Amino acid sequence: MANGTIAVSEKSFYEESTNKYKGILSWLLTTDHKRIGLLYLYTISGFFIVGVILGILMRLELLAPGETIVSAQTYNTFFTLHGVIMIFLFIIPGLPAIFGNFFLPIQIGAKDVAFPRLNLLSWYIYIIGAILVLISLFLPGGPIDTGWTFYIPYSVRTGTNVSMAIFAAFVLGFSSILTGLNFVTTVHRMRAPGMTFFRMPLFIWSLYSTAWIQIIATPIIGITILLVIMERAFGIGIFDPALGGDPILFQHLFWIYSHPAVYIMILPAMGVVSEIIPTFARRTIFGYKAIAFSSLAIAFVGYLVWAHHMFTSGISDTARIIFSLLTFIVALPSGVKVFNWVATMYKGSIDPKPPFLWVMAFIVLFSIGGLTGLVVGSLATDIHLHDTYFVVAHFHYVMFGGTGTIFFAALYYWFPKMFGRMYNIKLANWGVALFFVAFNTLYFPKFILGYMGMPRRYFDYLPEFTNLQVISTVGSWLMGITMIVIFGNLIYSAFRGAKAPRNPWGGVTLEWHIQSPPILENFHEIPTITREPYDFSQLEEMKDDSK
Amino acid sequence: MTQSNQAVAAEHHVHRDDVGAKMGMWLFLFTEVLLFGGMFLAYAVYRFQYPEQFKLAALELDTTMGTLNTIILLTSSLTMALSILALQKRNKFFSIINLLLTIFFAFGFMINKYFEWSAKFSHGIYPGSEELLNKQNGEIVFFGLYYIMTGLHGLHIIIGIVILTFMLVFLIRDSITHDNYVKLENSGLYWHLVDLIWIFLFPLFYLIH
Numbered sequence: 001m002a003n004g005t006i007a008v009s010e011k012s013f014y015e016e017s018t019n020k021y022k023g024i025l026s027w028l029l030t031t032d033h034k035r036i037g038l039l040y041l042y043t044i045s046g047f048f049i050v051g052v053i054l055g056i057l058m059r060l061e062l063l064a065p066g067e068t069i070v071s072a073q074t075y076n077t078f079f080t081l082h083g084v085i086m087i088f089l090f091i092i093p094g095l096p097a098i099f100g101n102f103f104l105p106i107q108i109g110a111k112d113v114a115f116p117r118l119n120l121l122s123w124y125i126y127i128i129g130a131i132l133v134l135i136s137l138f139l140p141g142g143p144i145d146t147g148w149t150f151y152i153p154y155s156v157r158t159g160t161n162v163s164m165a166i167f168a169a170f171v172l173g174f175s176s177i178l179t180g181l182n183f184v185t186t187v188h189r190m191r192a193p194g195m196t197f198f199r200m201p202l203f204i205w206s207l208y209s210t211a212w213i214q215i216i217a218t219p220i221i222g223i224t225i226l227l228v229i230m231e232r233a234f235g236i237g238i239f240d241p242a243l244g245g246d247p248i249l250f251q252h253l254f255w256i257y258s259h260p261a262v263y264i265m266i267l268p269a270m271g272v273v274s275e276i277i278p279t280f281a282r283r284t285i286f287g288y289k290a291i292a293f294s295s296l297a298i299a300f301v302g303y304l305v306w307a308h309h310m311f312t313s314g315i316s317d318t319a320r321i322i323f324s325l326l327t328f329i330v331a332l333p334s335g336v337k338v339f340n341w342v343a344t345m346y347k348g349s350i351d352p353k354p355p356f357l358w359v360m361a362f363i364v365l366f367s368i369g370g371l372t373g374l375v376v377g378s379l380a381t382d383i384h385l386h387d388t389y390f391v392v393a394h395f396h397y398v399m400f401g402g403t404g405t406i407f408f409a410a411l412y413y414w415f416p417k418m419f420g421r422m423y424n425i426k427l428a429n430w431g432v433a434l435f436f437v438a439f440n441t442l443y444f445p446k447f448i449l450g451y452m453g454m455p456r457r458y459f460d461y462l463p464e465f466t467n468l469q470v471i472s473t474v475g476s477w478l479m480g481i482t483m484i485v486i487f488g489n490l491i492y493s494a495f496r497g498a499k500a501p502r503n504p505w506g507g508v509t510l511e512w513h514i515q516s517p518p519i520l521e522n523f524h525e526i527p528t529i530t531r532e533p534y535d536f537s538q539l540e541e542m543k544d545d546s547k
Numbered sequence: 548m549t550q551s552n553q554a555v556a557a558e559h560h561v562h563r564d565d566v567g568a569k570m571g572m573w574l575f576l577f578t579e580v581l582l583f584g585g586m587f588l589a590y591a592v593y594r595f596q597y598p599e600q601f602k603l604a605a606l607e608l609d610t611t612m613g614t615l616n617t618i619i620l621l622t623s624s625l626t627m628a629l630s631i632l633a634l635q636k637r638n639k640f641f642s643i644i645n646l647l648l649t650i651f652f653a654f655g656f657m658i659n660k661y662f663e664w665s666a667k668f669s670h671g672i673y674p675g676s677e678e679l680l681n682k683q684n685g686e687i688v689f690f691g692l693y694y695i696m697t698g699l700h701g702l703h704i705i706i707g708i709v710i711l712t713f714m715l716v717f718l719i720r721d722s723i724t725h726d727n728y729v730k731l732e733n734s735g736l737y738w739h740l741v742d743l744i745w746i747f748l749f750p751l752f753y754l755i756h
Contacts, residue, residue, distance in 0.1 A: 114567045181574040189567040219578045223585035227695065234674035236691030237684070238589055243691070244684025249592055253585055 012420065012517040018116075031116035032520060037102030038418070039123055044098060045487070047089040047130065052483055054082040059442075059476035062469050065461055075459040076145035077160070081137075083148025084165060088172045089130055091403055092261060095268035096214075097126070097179055099410045100207045102418060104183060106511045107201045109192025109529060111521040114185040118178055125175035132168035136161040147457060149258070152239040152250040156231050163229045170225040173218045176264075180214030183207055194529035201509045201533045202291050206271025209295040213260045213267070217303065221257035224250065251313055255306035263302040265399060267295055269406035270337055273359050276413050277341050279507040280356035281348030284534040287340040294333035301330045308377055312386045320379055327377035334370055338363065353505060354428035358409030361436045365401030369394055372447065387457075390450025396443045408435070408486060415490060416504045420517040421497030427489045434482040442475030508538055565729040572733040576740050579703075583744050586696050590751060593688045600685025602756055607672065608693070612663045613753035616656050617745065623652035624742040627735045637725045639718070646715050646731075649738065653708045660701055693752055700748060703741045710734050 013034045017026040058078050061068050113119050137143045144165040146155045155162050187208045230236050237243030239250045278285045307323040372394040376382045445468040503512040594601050630645035671678030714734050717723040723731050
């Protein structure tokens with residue numbers, strides 16, 4: 001696997017461009033997957049910060065019963081925008097578009113993705129979608145207030161800018177589809193010689209499964225959104241009960257996409273975990289094939305559980321029982337993964353660096369989120385907990401505690417490779433600890449509140465909920481401080497950090513064989529793969545190479 | 548710097564993978580099928596819910612016009628396939644003629660569609676019209692679906708015309724040639740899909756009474 005190792009470091013992709021321009025244009029017109037990955041990183045992180053600020057404002061409003069800082073209508077637009085931004089602009093594109101773009105070609109030993117120009121187009125479509133969201137805020141009528149689920153009939157009746165905002169979601173979906181088909185084609189066509197499917201790193205397996213969900217599920221939300229826009233514009237009657245349409249059909253179509261979409265969010269995160277644990281346990285992954293196939297199983301079964309969002313919407317008992325059963329089945333492959341990760345660590349020589357600590361936080365938070373998922377996945381308990389804070393807490397534990405945590409884990413794992421610099425390890429450790437405390441302070445009270453009957457999306461609450469609401473709001477302030485620590489450390493280090501070596505963590509997948517940051521075409525010559533992805537016996541050899 | 552950048556840029560685009568390009572196109576077509584699939588699902592749901600009213604509403608559609616458009620689209624798929632075949636046999640002229648015919652048929656389809664929709668409009672049947680709102684719910688939904696599904700299909704025809712026109716220019720300028728025609732082939736795949744969707748729309752709206 002040694003690829004003509006050259007000790008002197010060469011021009012990185014920062015210094016060499018795919019086009020003839022310099023400066024900002026060389027970035028805006030680049031077809032280099034690494035630069036596109038970074039473009040996504042900057043834009044997605046920006047929107048993440050906006051989403052966080054909206055979240056903190058919502059928590060501030062809930063500090064005391066009654067109106068605290070904003071009106072009820074403003075609160076409605078806050079939670080809608082928080083949802084739309086976090087889901088469509090941050091968490092769905094997050095891991096695949098940033099880290100998938102940057103590392104998918106490198107990890108399979110390719111120079112770029114299959115369609116580099118399409119890749120850049122996907123970024124531009126993402127930007128157009130984002131701009132449409134921003135425009136919808138300022139048009140007459142005011143920002144969208146339907147919640148991110150756009151449920152009919154309210155989304156047809158409300159006077160706010162629903163059409164523009166959901167059209168933005170349509171455009172963002174198009175970007176997601178193009179990224180997905182690019183990745184599937186890349187995995188099929190661009191693998192290096194000897195890189196068989198079962199020698200691919202597990203991050204690639206997860207991206208591959210995710211890309212399939214993006215291709216299969218996203219068109220459904222596309223057509224659903226178009227139908228809502230048409231319904232608003234022309235009154236075609238497909239969803240509007242007054243004209244003979246069926247609002248439940250909207251919910252079905254919406255969740256046929258939006259449930260698989262949660263696997264678009266979580267699968268790449270699981271892939272990152274499967275990368276980080278072997279690296280820091282210095283041990284090959286336990287149950288490689290089980291993890292690889294469980295990704296595909298989640299992608300497949302995850303497509304068939306959508307109606308568990310509709311247990312109280314008025315669907316038949318038979319349907320509810322079947323969907324509840326399927327929901328329990330989808331927990332199995334997730335469980336397979338968690339057990340394999342823990343088994344990998346057993347008797348490993350663990351090196352608790354920040355990325356590994358992030359993964360530990362992930363396993364705890366995601367397990368809480370996953371197990372409470374079973375509570376709302378079973379019919380009888382869901383009737384009690386549906387549309388309460390319990391669901392909000394569950395959702396944030398799996399999405400923010402799951403994918404969000406791994407977003408930071410991936411950032412701290414691959415930062416040296418992407419930017420060629422190291423960050424402050426001690427401060428990074430503090431970041432994880434602070435995050436864990438802030439997260440649980442912020443969201444755990446919501447489980448209790450939900451169980452006590454606090455409904456989600458309410459602007460006001462009964463006085464007996466005050467204590468827990470205040471704790472949660474304090475948690476949101478802690479979370480704000482944590483974000484400053486986490487991002488501050490990285491931003492400072494990107495400019496002032498010590499130069500990163502080729503392989504700071506002792507990883508063995510292909511990205512650790514090349515220089516940090518990589519050269520324009522990643523490899524001097526395409527490597528020939530002869531080993532399993534997590535074969536740590538090559539680590540000694542790699543140390544010699546990098547000298 | 549600029550010099551070496553250009554050299555790198557040139558090298559960067561040499562990579563050519565026709566199988567990969569076609570795979571990407573098939574995946575895209577798959578998403579198109581699912582996009583229309585959502586609407587076919589809605590059609591199935593409402594056909595089941597309002598069988599009698601759907602029958603009644605379908606009688607208002609002009610089967611002759613629909614049949615004519617079906618023939619036009621099927622023929623255009625033939626000329627599309629002939630255009631690719633001609634290019635493979637190195638007959639550029641015949642390929643251009645067939646591509647022109649395909650674009651011609653596409654326009655024919657749209658013109659026919661225009662007359663068909665105008666006739667409906669002049670009878671006061673369009674979404675939100677008083678005439679339509681006085682009808683039963685099932686009929687309102689039928690015409691809602693009719694306009695949305697054939698409208699979105701028509702939009703795909705228009706996009707197809709744009710794509711095929713680009714292909715025509717590429718063909719004339721020799722950037723599509725007998726040994727590098729994957730763009731034309733992919734456009735052909737798209738065109739056949741648009742045709743295929745019509746093949747399902749036609750009986751569902753015009754023929755089932």
